Amino acid sequence: MNTIKDWAYRNLKGDPVIWFIVFLLSMLSILVVYSSTGSLAYKRMGGDTEYYLFKHSALVLLSLLAMWIAHKIDYRYYSKLSLVALWLSVPLLLFTWQFGTNINEASRWITIPLINQAFQPSDLAKLALVVTLASMLSRRQKSIADFKKAIIPMLVWIGIICALIAMTNISTAVLLFGTCMLMLFIGRVPMKYLAMLALIGVVAGSAALALGQRAGTALSRIEHFIDSDEVPFQAKQAYIAVATGGLTGKGPGQSDQRNYLPHPYSDFVFAIVLEEYGMFGGLLVLSLYLALLYRGMKAAAQSDRAYGGLLSAGLSFALVMQAMVNMGVAVGLGPITGLPLPLISMGGTSQLFTGLALGIILSVSRGEIDDIGSQVTNSYSKERVKEAA
Amino acid sequence: MSIKKAILLRVRIAFMLVFLFSAGILFRIVTIQYVEGEKWKGYAESMGLQVMKVNATRGNIYADDGSLLATSLPFYRLAFDPYLPADELYNPHIDSLCYLLSSYFDDASPMQYRRKIDRARRGRRRYLILNRQEVGYQDKKRMERWPIFREGRLTGGIIFEKVEKRFLPFSHLGYRTIGTVNSDNRGVVGLEYSFNRQLAGENGEALYQRMAGGGWKPVYDGSEVRPKDGYDIQTTINVNLQDVTESALLKHLQKHRADYGVAVLMEVKTGEIKAISNLSRNSKGEYYERYNYAVGSQGAREPGSTFKLASMIALMEDSNIGLNDTVDTGDGVMKFFNETMRDHKPGGYGVLTVKEVFEKSSNIGTAKLITKHFGDNPSRYTDYLKSIGLDKPLGFQMVGEGLPYIKDPTDSTWSGISLPWISHGYELKMTPLQTLTLYNAVANGGKMIQPLIVKAVKKANKNIERYEPKVLNPKICSKETLRKVRLMLEGVVERGTASNIHNEKYKIAGKTGTAKKVENGRYTNAYYTSFAGYFPADKPQYSCIVVIDEPKGYQIYGSDVAAPVFKEIADKIYALETKLHEELPEQRDQYAGIFPLIRSGKHDELKMIANELGISNHSDTEATWVTTDVVNHSVFWENNEPRTERIPDVRGMTLRDALFVLENMGLKVSVEGRGRVATQSLLPGTRFARGTSIKIDLS
Secondary structure (H helix, E strand, C coil), X not given: CHHHHHHHHHXXXXXHHHHHHHHXXXXXXXXXXXXXXXXXXXXXXCCCCHHHHHHHHHHHHHHHHHHHHHHHCCCCHHHHHHHHHHHHHHHHHHHHHHHCEEECCEEEEEEECCCCEEECHHHHHHHHHHHHHHHHHHHCHHHCCCHXXXXXHHHHHHHHHHHHHHHHCHHHHHHHHHHHHHHHHHCCCCHHHHHHHHHHHHHHHHHHHHHCCCHHHHHHHHHHHHCCCCCCXXXXXXXXXXXXXXXXXXXXXXXXXHHCCCCCCCCCHHHHHHHHHHHHHHHHHHHHHHHHHHHHXXXXXXXXXXXXXXXXXXXXXXXXXXXXXXHHHXXXXXXXXXXXXXXXXXXXXXXXXXXXXXXXXXXXXCCCCCCCCCCCCCEHHHHHHHHHX | CCHHHHHHHHHHHHHHHHHHHHHHHHHHHHHHHHHCHHHHHHHHHHCCEEEEEECCCCCCEECXXXXXXXXXXXXXXXXXXXXXCCHHHHHHHHHHHHHHHHXXXXXXXXXXXXXXXXXXXXXXXXXXXXXXXXXXXXXXXXXXXXXXXXXXXXXXXXXXXXXXXXXXXXXXXXXXXXXXXXXXXXXXXXXXXXXXXXXXXXXXXXXXXXXXXXCEEECCCCCCECCXXXXXXXXXXXXXXXXXXXXXXXXXXXXXXXXXXXXEEEECCCCEEEEEXXXXXXXXXXEXXXXXXXXXXXXXXXXXXXXXXXXXXXXXXXXXXXXXXXXXXXXXXXXXCCEEEECCCCCCCCEEEHHHHHHCCCHHHHHHHHHHHHCCCHHHHHHHHHHHCCCCCCCCCCCCECCCECCCCCCCCCCCCXXXXXXXXXXXXXXXXXXXXXXXXHHCCCCEEXXXXXXXXXXXXXXXXXXXXXXXXXXXXXXXXXXXXXHHHHHHHHCCCCHHHCCCCCCCEEEEEEEEEEXXXXXXXXXXEEEEEXXXXXXXXXXXXXXXXXXXXXXXXXXXXXXXXXXXXXXXXXXXXXHHCCCCHHHHHCCCCXXXXXXXXXXXXXXXXXXXXXXXXXXXXXXXXXXXXXXXXXXXXXXXXXXXXXXXXCCCCEHHHHHHHHHXXXXXXEEEECCEEEEEXXXXXXXXXXXXXXXXXXX
């Protein structure tokens, strides 16, 4: 036991609570995904039910590795990296929109040659946008009320990326847009500009509906949600899962609804959690996410740079808000979306990006690494120095 | 307030919002579990969801010209919900319905149907299969108009259950080769079995929900696995040749009341099997396709004299024996150790040349030649057989190929009489297809080709997989040996055992075979007759083998039984395929050697001819029609495009071009003479009305 502790102490830097939460959720993820991919494995893999277990476990390990690598890097590096990633993601998103691989009637994936793995450029764009936004916000803290210099560049980026994602995936775009709004709010952007951004969001949203592939789905899902007399098939199956789960659940691997719920291993994984582990299990998952958010916030409080704080807060909110939306959908708190539950759903490459985001939060939480001689441009102290000058 | 504090405050506000949302989630969980709990739990029980199989459509099997040999058609099984129709509907119409049922299925009286349905109705049964016989789509439409039934599923209680059935448009034609499928739509024999993987496709799966009142509706929830329809396969079978082959074989089988017969027709150059027929006799004396003797292991037998071809090849490869060298076959009886070998002719053939040994099919002559040459080293002989490739299976596309058996002196059953007996086709096993492949190799200049029956696996018109002819052995023997054995094979038909099938029109080359059958280890007086060969002998197009097993009656030899089938097939193919006919010589020579004078015609064609012949030519026009002019030493093309409503200039054109141009303009053309257009009755460039007649003189 002590050796593990020692090893962890030596190798896992940063907030140990975040590490603990991630390990816990990863373990739950493997359990739930194994249970819920049974019928998928039966259909697609000719009954090789371990196929998805191994695949998913490997991805969980890989995302932990991504997280470990990301947390070793000083978070100030991500500022530059993210801008490159953001520029890169524009052509990728355009390419995906026009030529992407079609899965479930939306071309959100491009297949990476050689390793033949489907990859969603929107995952990359999302991460890059949040990190870039944190850096832009922190650099403009002094002149945050200057619309032309401070606000416009951010709005342009938010608009472009969200609009491009909305072409193929409206719910991700809306969520990202909401996250960006929240970040701007946290980054002290005046309320009147936020209202303006909301307006841009509506315009961009309707443009995406007109041009994109997903307008029909989005509208019908929202209609279904508002017109609550008619509960759609998926939601019905999810409610049955929740209702039959009870307080303590049917037990691991005992779900019945996994056979009827579409995508029980991703979009509706929370319903399966509630069915197998009951309300207690659900509550545990819920509080783990809240705790994660809280610890991310704490890292923000401890960071002595605006950049670090905004970065940690932005990434934690992006992750936990998606989790909340996913769980909300499963219990009927919002229209049906195709968003996976971060850290739990089986989600291919998007798991790696979640790991990356968590790694960056951890990197903020461990503070600056001394031996990096990077130019400090945006620390609170420096700002004060400038002020004095 | 410092920047940091302001940011942290805002972070906390945001956190509170998220916290509130999660409280909302918890609230919903509690609501679903406690407030709506009963509703959802009850719904779970009544839901009736089931994952069901969605069948993939099985692919088609096509003949070489694209005609359908096998396809899947929907058929229906007629069932009925006898309890559903109300009395007002049921009572007045049930008698007429039963009458129609009885007259359609013709297996029970109207009264019997009435009793059956009435009983089920009284027993409140909701499902009764009226008849197991499947009905076609047209009949189904007719039944939908019958009384009671015409009220539909929900009032009349009619239930049609769809079943996919294999349908063979040419019914019995190549039945066993095409094969059959079982009730699960899996191929069990023939091509259906061998290519089941490609034909079957992959069944899908989808979630279905039970509807009120029975029946299932699919729930499109995005999790369904769509069925992948099967691929089509394109065979090499030619429907006409298959028909010719099958009817010829059947006719002779009936004549000889034989046990079974095989006929395989192969294209020499490609190894493509154009026809394959296997007919066996059932207890009633009727012939039908039961087993693929041509390919399968039950067809692997002692071939008898057709194997002498292989022996001769081995002999000639190993020695420079001439066709006119002689061997004494004596009085037709010869003892090898304690076994006696006999020749077909009582009293024996006496002294024969090597050629005559083969043509008259002397067993003793063959055995003597082989034992004399290979006696001290029999493995040299068997090595020759192996180097040709006779001991190896062909790797044929159909599953279950019979393995050839050729032993060598290391075999425990090898004895002193093995060499002479193998030399004329005993103590070994080969399938008819394997024998045919050897004869085809001889016809194909020594190149042994793997027989091919499936050319391509297709999806719509796209090839998924193509099968090319595969060379098994590029050269089975030397050119000299090949020349000799081909001469001998032709001799068999010209003056040997198969002279009864000799004809003047085209030459057949081949060899008869008559093997005694073994029963309980003894040779009996039942025979296995065959004829293998190719035609036309000087330019082989097709090779063919005919095997007839156990002919009854006085005719028992390959020459009398199997060879006539071969001839009938060859005759009909010769009549069908004009390309086999020799051209009449004088038509061809008339214009040979005369260079055509290019005067006028179609631009691109003329240019191509001139380029092809190396004549320098130029043009400054893009016109379709041109006339020629000579500039220095080259041809110059000049515009000769017909103008609207003006008589075109067709002088110098060929008749074909002139007719095309003139008739396209709407002129009526009369023609005289032959050659190219010399004069035309109307002057070029003058106006004319549609339908005007023009006369052109050719010379």
